[in-house]
Structure formats: C-alpha cells, structure tokens
Amino acid sequence: MPPTPPVPPTDPGATLLRVEGLAKAYVPAKPVFADVSFTMQRGEFVCIIGHSGCGKTTILNVLAGLDTATGGHAFMDGREIVGPSLTRGVVFQSHALMPWLTVRKNIAFAVESRWPDWSRKQVDEQVVRFVELVGLGAAIDKKPSQLSGGMKQRVGIARAFAIQPRMLLLDEPFGALDALTRGTIQDELMRIVRQTQQTVFMITHDVDEAILLADRILLMRNGSETSSGYLPGNIAESVANPLPRERTRAGLHHLDGYYALRNHIVDFLVTRAKAT
C-alpha cells in the first residue's frame, strides 16, 4: 500500500474553494462573465450548467490554473490559484490520454509526477488500484487507441483520481459518449466520489446528470444585451439538490422532488439562461 491515504484530508463542511468576483473579458467593454462568486465545501459535488459560450469552461480553466481571469480571484484552502497544481485534478472532455502510452503508463506518468520519489513498485500499485477502481483491470496494458470512448474517459477519470487531488475538475467528461455508456460511467463516478469523499466541480449540459451527481447545481446565464445595456454572464442561481444523497440513475425519477427540480432547471435553461 502506498504511504498516502486514498482519501484526501476531509473535514466536511469546511470551505475548500472560494471564488470572488471572477471576470473574463476578451473585449474589455463586454466581458463574457463578470462578478462570478461562489464557494465550495469540502466533499461537495457541484455541477455548473448553462448554454455554450457562457464561460463555464473558462471558469473551470481558471480554477485549474490553465487560464487567467481578467478580474477577481479564486482561492483554494485560502491560497490564491495562480497556476496549475497537482492539488487539482482535471478530467478533460477529450480524455487527453497520451496515445503512445498504455493505460498503465498514462496513469503512471501522473502518479510519478505527483510523487516523484516513489519506487516503481509503489507507483505501479497505485496505478493498478485506480485502474481497477474504474473497472479497467483487463485493459491496463492496452493503448488508448484500442479502447472505446467510454473506456478512454474512464482512464481519464482514473488518472485524475490517482493523484489524489484536493479537488477534481471535470469538463463535460461524458459529453462525447453515447447515452448507455454515459449512464454506466455516471454511476461509477458517483460510487468513486462517495467512496473517496472527493470534492468535485463539474461542467455538464445534461440536466439529469447534474441532478444525479451534484449536491448543488450552479445555473449560469449567458452575457446579453438588455434595454439597460450589456449584462455580462453570471451565475444566476445556486440550487441545492434536495434529493437524498444515496440515489441511483434508475430510481432517480421516482424520488420526490425530482420533477420539481428538473422543471426548475429546464425552465431556467429555456427561458432565462440565454439572451433573446
């Protein structure tokens, strides 16, 4: 067993992430979004939902340290985020596996980056553990090109989990998958997140996905021209998920409050989220 515990230090309820007045402008007069503020608790699963172009991915990239905001700040554990860090794992929409490496080596690359002084054996143990966590033990020595889209995304998830980050950032991880595969991996992700008490920030377009996975759903509005001038995009609402935390995809629509929540989000997306 590797010396580090599989579960990141958790203290549920404590604030892990604080975003204050974040803004991004490519044209100074018309920021894509401005004054975006929210917080995330440790162990919380937050989904952000909104139409294309509202700036979700930019927010995620700022949190990942891959992009810089033009205004505002983001703090994790009280320290400002200024660049990429191993404490924040990222799962990319396009899985971003290195095609010349096998599954094992792809994940080992991440593990070696996280713990450079680990022995080869320790690294391999960690790799095997997380590959098995996503159920890909049989494909561990295959190259990504030999895997299906869903399996590749699983490897991407395993890679992000394997470095045991303080927070996980998922950029529409299931966007490119078919509905069936998507469902299976959602269940899997939920199981792993519950098991590891991971803090997750995830972008999605899928309302049901958000309802299934998230403890809280941030509804984001696009920037728009109004009669009183340009209104930059922002988080319009933060909806707490009232459904019990132990829920399954199959039983989701039987839960009390599911339809009310779903209708609320869909109404938002249809009528309020986008400029007319």
Added chain:
Amino acid sequence: MRRSLNLKAALLSLLLLAVFLGIWQVATMTTAPVAAQPTLTPEQIEYQKMLGKNPEPGGQAKASGFPTPAEMGATAWRQLSNPFYDNGPNDKGIAIQLAWSLGRVGLGFLLACLVAVPLGFVIGMSPLLHKAFDPFIQVLKPISPLAWMPLALYTIKDSSTSGIFVIFICSVWPMLLNTAFGVASVKREWLAVASTLEVKPLRRAFRVILPAAAPTILTGMRISMGIAWLVIVAAEMLVGGTGIGYFVWNEWNNLSLTNVIFAILLIGVVGMLLDLAFAGLQRKVTYVE
C-alpha cells in the same frame, strides 16, 4: 488474398527484370565481324591503335560497345567476391569505398541531428523564434548543398571534412523544419495535462513533446537521409580520394562502364536499405490516436 497479390507482383517484377535484361542483351550483342573487311597492313593497324580503335576482328564493336549483361555479372561477381582489397589510392574494394561514403553520410547526418533536433525543438516551442529564424531557413534551404563546397574547402581546408560538411548542410533543413513543425503541433490538451501535473520543462520535453512529435521528426530524418545519400555521390566526385562517388568518377576515367553500372546499382540498393531502416524506425514511434 494479400499473399496471392504479393506473389503476382513478385512474378511480374521478375518478368520485367527478364525483359529488361533481354533487351539489354539484344542491344549490346556484338555484330559479327564484317567478312569483307580489308586486311590491314601492320602500319595501318598501328595507326588505328593510335586512334584508340581496336582493329582486331570483332574487337571494333566490342571496344566501343556498351557492356553486356554477362560482362556486368562477371564484374559484379569480381567486385563482390573481393570487396575489401586495397591496392593503393585509386584501387580499393567496393566495400571500402562504400564504408567511406556511409561514414561521411553517418557523421554529417549525426551532426545535423545534433543541431536540427534541439534547434527545431526551440523553434517549435516559441512562435517568436519561429518567426525570427524563418527568413534564414527559407533562404538557406533551397541552396544546393554542392554550392557550399568551395566555401567549405576554403574554410575547412580538408576535402574529406568538407564532404561531411556538405552532408550536414543538406540534412539539416528537412530535420529542422519537421522537428519545429512536429513540436509546434503537439496537441494542446497533452500540454495541458502536463501542466496540471506540474511536470517540469525538461521532463515535459522528453516525456510528452518528444514522443508526440517523434513521427514527424522521424519523417524529417528519413527525408534528410535520402537527400544525404543523393548528395554524397556528387560531393565525392568533386572532392575525390575515396568513397562510392569517387569510385564512379574514377571508373569513368578508366572507361570501365561495367564498374560504373555496378556502382550505380549498389548506390541504389544501399539507398533503399537506408530508407527501409528509417521506415522501420518511423513505424516504431508512430502512434494511433
């Protein structure tokens, strides 16, 4: 299905070879000595010989004629059965000559690798350097490598080293451009993965960018090697001394067409083997996305 296609292709190749050899044989057949040839006086024979002609019966057609396939075969056999002899500066075995050429190509190519790959890396990583270097590369690239020869001979003052320099200068461009292109077109997402994992620049260069760009770099190397092998023959004809190019030139001066043809064939075969070797390397580093 595929096997039968290969078999058919091989048979057709053999047929083409046979036809080619047949035509060659027919075209170079010695015409029977004309019976009505007037008998020459010893003085006339002497005179003919001084003019470079062979007045012996049948010798006329043979001396000025192109070698026959059989003569070629004999020469090839003679050369290949004793490839390592060394009878002084102008008479060395074919393997020794080839080794000189391959050595020069190898050395020049290696030096070019050492310059082109790191420089291409830097140029590929930095749009600023790419723009800054571009005009120089664009001007230097189309220069025939042999045009450098006088300058090289004057500055280096050594013909063999000048040959190596010419190989260097012709190999460097395709490798440089391909490396820069390969490095510049490494997928952003792989670099993003590397930065979220806080991978140090050197490790990123060797573990992410190099493998990602390797197929493109190898393509550049393959092109460079092809050009280097083309250029070495011309370069050695120019600087003389040793090497397969010099061998061709020397045998031309000896009017030994069989040796010239043999060398031409050999240059082709070695060039093909070099290309095959690089194709193999290329396959090794190529990945499927």
